[in-house]
Every structure is written in C-alpha cells, then in structure tokens.
Amino acid sequence: xxxxxxxxxxxxxxxxxxxxxxxLYGDSHVVLTDIRNDVNTDLIxxxxxHVVDCRDGERLSELVSRYKIDTxxxxxxxxxxxxxxxxLKAWDVNMNGLMxxxxxxxxxxxxxxxxxxxGAFGPTTPKKFTPQDTVQRPTSIYGVTKVAxxxxxxxxxxxxxxxxxxxxxxxxxxxxTPPGGGTTDYAVEIYYAxxxxxxxxxxxxxxxxxxxxYMPDAVNAAIQIMEADPRMLRHRNAFNVAAMSFSPExxxxxxxxxIPDFTISYRIDPVKQAIADSWPDSLExxxxxxxxxxKPSYDLASMTADMLKTIGQRMQKQGGTTR
Numbered sequence: 001x002x003x004x005x006x007x008x009x010x011x012x013x014x015x016x017x018x019x020x021x022x023x024l025y026g027d028s029h030v031v032l033t034d035i036r037n038d039v040n041t042d043l044i045x046x047x048x049x050h051v052v053d054c055r056d057g058e059r060l061s062e063l064v065s066r067y068k069i070d071t072x073x074x075x076x077x078x079x080x081x082x083x084x085x086x087x088l089k090a091w092d093v094n095m096n097g098l099m100x101x102x103x104x105x106x107x108x109x110x111x112x113x114x115x116x117x118x119g120a121f122g123p124t125t126p127k128k129f130t131p132q133d134t135v136q137r138p139t140s141i142y143g144v145t146k147v148a149x150x151x152x153x154x155x156x157x158x159x160x161x162x163x164x165x166x167x168x169x170x171x172x173x174x175x176x177t178p179p180g181g182g183t184t185d186y187a188v189e190i191y192y193a194x195x196x197x198x199x200x201x202x203x204x205x206x207x208x209x210x211x212x213x214y215m216p217d218a219v220n221a222a223i224q225i226m227e228a229d230p231r232m233l234r235h236r237n238a239f240n241v242a243a244m245s246f247s248p249e250x251x252x253x254x255x256x257x258x259i260p261d262f263t264i265s266y267r268i269d270p271v272k273q274a275i276a277d278s279w280p281d282s283l284e285x286x287x288x289x290x291x292x293x294x295k296p297s298y299d300l301a302s303m304t305a306d307m308l309k310t311i312g313q314r315m316q317k318q319g320g321t322t323r
Contacts, residue, residue, distance in 0.1 A: 003029050005069045005110075007054050007101060008076025010034040010043065012177040013115065013169075013218060017073060018043055020219050031067045033060070035076070040177075054097035057104060064108045071226060073113045074101040080119050080142040081272050082181030087141040094145035102156045102164070111163040113226050114153055116238040118170045118211055119183075120146040123278045130280035132240050132287040139278045150238040157236060165225050166237045170211030170245075170283060172218045173303065175310040183275045186248060187212055191307045194255045194262050195315060203269035206249040209281040213243040214298040214306070221294060228292035235287050243296035244303070245282040254304045 002025055009018045009032035022030045027047035037044055037051050048067065052059045054076035063069070076097050083090035098114060105112040121130060122137040136147050146168075153164040171184025175191075186202050187210075193200035213221075221241045230236075252264040288294035298306070 001025060001029055002071050003031075003067055003069050004071045004073065005031045005033065005060070005064060005067070006073045006075060007033050007052075007060065007097070008074070009049075010036060010040050011075060012174050013172060013215075013222075014073075014075040015040050015043060015177050016174065016215055016219050017075070017222055020223065021073075022047055024223070031063060031069065033063065054093065055100050057100040060100065061104050061107065064104055064110065069108065069110055071111045071113075072101055072105055073222065074098060075115065077145075078142070079182040080117075080140055080275055081183050081185075081269075083142040083145075084140060084271055084275070090141050091145060094142070095148060098149050098152060102152060102162065105162050105164070106156060106160045111165065111226065112153070113222055114149060114164065114166045114237075115222070116146045116150050116166055116168040117142070118168060118279050118283065119143040119275070120150060120168060120238070121278075121280050125280055127281045129282055129284040130240065131284050132235065140275050143278075153237040163230060164237055165228075165233065167221050167225060167239045167241045167288065168283070169218060169221075170213050170242065172213055172215055173307065174215040175307050176215070183272045183279075184210055184212065187251060190248070190251060190255065190264070191304075191311055194259050195308065195312055198259060198261050199263045199265070200252075201265050201267050202248045203267060203272050204248055204276050205268060205273060206264070206266060207247050208273070208276050209245055209247050210276060210279060211242055211245050211281070211283050212300075213241070213296065214303040217243050217296045217298055220297070221288075224294065225288075225292055232291050234291055239288040239291070239294070240283040240285040241288050241294055241296075242283040242285040243298060244300045246300050251300065251304070254300055255308070258305065258308050
C-alpha cells in the first residue's frame with residue numbers, strides 16, 4: 001500500500017486528486033498539506049492534514065519520515081494571471097517550492113509527481129497540435145517557472161535517479177472547486193453564470209481557442225502516470241495530455257443546447273488575453289498515449305452536460321446559488 005503526501009492539497013486540482021487517492025488507498029495513507037485550512041473541511045477532517053508552507057523543507061521532511069511517505073504529489077503553485085501581478089512571489093513559491101519537494105524526494109527516495117502546463121509554451125511554439133518536443137519560450141512568469149520546473153525534474157531524474165513524473169495540463173474545468181487565478185478560469189465561470197443569470201461576460205475574445213480538460217480526466221492523468229511502468233516512460237516528465245479544444249463562442253453554443261436563452265458578451269482583460277494568445281490552440285499527446293496509455297473520457301458535449309447537471313443539483317440543494 002502506498003503512503004502519499006500531497007503538497008497544495010486544497011486547490012482546484014489538489015482537492016480532487018486528494019479525494020480520489022483517499023478513495024483508492026484509504027484516508028490514513030494519504031497525508032495532505034496546504035498553506036491554509038479555511039476551505040474543504042471534509043478533506044481536512046477526513047484524514048491526516050497539516051498546515052505547511054510548500055517551501056518549508058524541514059517540516060515536510062519530518063512528515064515524510066513520520067508517515068513513511070513513498071510518493072509525493074507536489075501541486076502548490078501560483079497560477080498564470082495571479083502570477084503576473086506579483087512575479088517575484090510567483091518565482092519564489094513555484095520554484096523554491098518545487099526545489100524543496102525535489103530535495104525531499106531525493107533524500108527520502110520518493111516518487112514525485114509535478115504538473116506542468118500549457119503555459120510552458122509561448123508565441124513561437126506551433127499553435128495547432130503542438131508537439132511533445134518543441135520550442136518553449138513562454139512570455140509569462142508562470143510559463144517561465146513551468147519550463148524551469150520541467151528541466152529541474154529531468155535533471156533530478158538523470159542526476160540523482162529520482163522517480164520524477166509529470167504532465168502538461170491544459171485548462172482544467174471543475175464542478176467542485178472555484179477557479180484559482182488562471183487564464184482559463186472563464187471556462188469554469190461560464191457554467192455558473194449560465195445557471196444563475198443565463199448570461200456571462202467573458203474576459204477573453206470569443207474566437208480564442210485553448211486546450212481544455214474536464215477535472216475527472218485531469219485526476220486520472222495524474223494517477224495513471226504515477227501507476228505507469230517506469231520502463232515505458234521515455235519522456236517521463238511534462239507529457240502533453242489533451243482532451244478538447246474550444247473557444248468561448250463554441251462553449252456558449254453547447255450551453256445553449258441545454259439553456260436556449262443563454263447569452264455571452266465580452267469585456268477583454270488585456271493581461272489574460274495576451275497570455276492566452278501566447279499559448280497553443282491544441283496539443284498533440286501521442287507520447288502520453290503510447291508510453292502510458294493516456295486516453296480522455298470527456299469531450300465538450302459530455303463535459304457541458306455533466307457540469308450543468310452537477311452544478312444545477314448543488315444550487316437546488318443550497319437554495320439557488322453555489323457561491
């Protein structure tokens with residue numbers, strides 16, 4: 001039985017990976033940490049939880065020893081749009097947090113999962129069916145930290161034989177946790193707005209295409225790559241994973257198949273639009289499919305139906321609002 005530590009466990013991705021891993025391995029075998037403890041009380045009370053800064057190597061090392069951890073999911077990071085507001089803090093948290101996790105993995109012989117992002121690409125990257133191995137010259141501080149993180153994980157694997165693994169996520173859409181300051185947040189917000197007011201004001205242009213993934217597929221990708229036979233992983237870190245690519249206008253059209261009077265308007269956020277314009281329209285994920293059997297379960301139609309159903313049911317239970 002694995003003993004797992006999740007660093008940054010209460011964020012959008014972390015909370016759902018934590019929930020799934022506790023279902024798979026048992027509550028006592030999945031230790032959670034985060035810098036806060038004011039959200040998701042079910043997770044906090046459901047098993048071992050500790051308030052720890054992701055840069056606090058001494059404290060994290062103590063937890064790894066105490067719980068006999070063999071696998072670490074390092075998910076703590078400042079996301080793209082938020083990072084642009086404070087680049088120095090983003091570098092500090094994203095890079096020093098990762099270095100801390102890598103050193104702990106090296107010292108304690110742990111496997112380490114670290115997510116990269118579509119943000120690791122830039123305007124000189126091929127925009128359509130972006131290859132696994134291609135130009136990476138991001139123009140956001142978030143992207144810079146992700147490229148550096150990919151290289152660091154490769155370095156620790158080749159230099160110290162640390163079992164590092166990771167995927168490059170597109171925008172992630174969740175029906176459970178609110179957005180956390182990313183450029184793709186509109187793709188989550190639009191569903192809440194559709195149910196609450198039948199209208200959404202989008203901060204990206206209507207024809208902006210971006211790769212997206214529904215949260216259940218994102219969780220599966222993280223767990224599947226950590227379960228994969230390491231002998232099959234030629235790339236090992238930063239695998240492209242893809243599920244769907246769409247624009248705000250296309251997403252609105254699919255929402256109208258369920259809510260016919262839904263409307264969308266636009267008030268462009270220049271910072272977020274510039275970030276989105278620098279990212280690929282779609283990713284090519286052949287390496288992930290061949291090396292560890294990656295295959296998504298959701299497309300835009302099935303995701304939209306599930307999002308609206310799940311959020312709608314929650315709104316009814318909570319008296320008409322989800323937030």
